[in-house]
Amino acid sequence: DHKISRAIVDWCLARGVSTIRMEKLEGIRRRKTRKRDFGRSLHSWSFYRLQQFIAYKARLAGIRVEWVNPKETSRTCPRCGHCAKENRNGIRFRCRKCGYRGHADAVGAWNISLAISGLAEAA
Template sequence: MAKKLVEKAKALQCGIALENLKGICKRMEKTVRKAQRRQHSSWSFYQLRQFIQYKADLAGIPVMLVDPKNTSRTCIQCGYVAKENRSLRDNFCCRACGYVDLADKLAAENIRRDAVN
C-alpha cells in the first residue's frame, strides 16, 4: 500500500499528507468499546507511516503530518465544527450550512487543506 501511494504521489508530482496518529491507542481506550479494543489496537498506524515515509524519502516526495482533531467534523464549505455533523458513522451533514458528503472524503479534504496551510 505504501509503495502504491508513493507511486501515485510521484506521478501526480505532489506530496503526501497524513494524520499524526501518535497516541491513538491511548485515546482509543476512551472511545472504543472494550470488546473491539484488541482489533483496533492491532492496527499498525506507525508502521504504515514509517513505510510511507521511507519510500517517499527515496522518491523525493514530501510527507506532511497534520493534527487529526476534527478532520471529519469540520465543514469544508463554512468551517463549522461540531460532533453532531457526524451523526452517522459514514456520513457528514453540516448543522450550520447543510453541506452533505461522505465523512471520509470530507476528512481527506480537510487533511489536504491543513497540510497546505
C-alpha cells in the same frame, strides 16, 4: 504494506505530487484502551506501519511528508469551515451551517489534505 506504500508513492510521482499529508496517529491507542489492547503497541498497528513505509519511500523520492493533527477533521465542513459535533452522525456528515453532505471519513481526508487542523509538521 511495502507494496501498497510503493504504489502510493509511485502514483504521487506520476502525478507530480510534492507533498503527502497524513494524520498523526500518535496517542491513538491511549484513546481506545481495552484489556485486550494492553499487549499491543502503536508500532505493530498496520495503519501506523503503512504510514511509516509511505513516509520513508516518499522522502527517498523527494516528496515532502507532513503530519496533521486529526482532531475535529471529520466534524469540520471542508466547504465553509464550520466545526460542530452535530455535523457528524456515524459515517454521515452534514454541515449544520451550509448543508454540505458527505461521508465523514471522506470529509476528514479532505480536511487533512487541506491541513485545517493548524498542525502540519514537516518530517
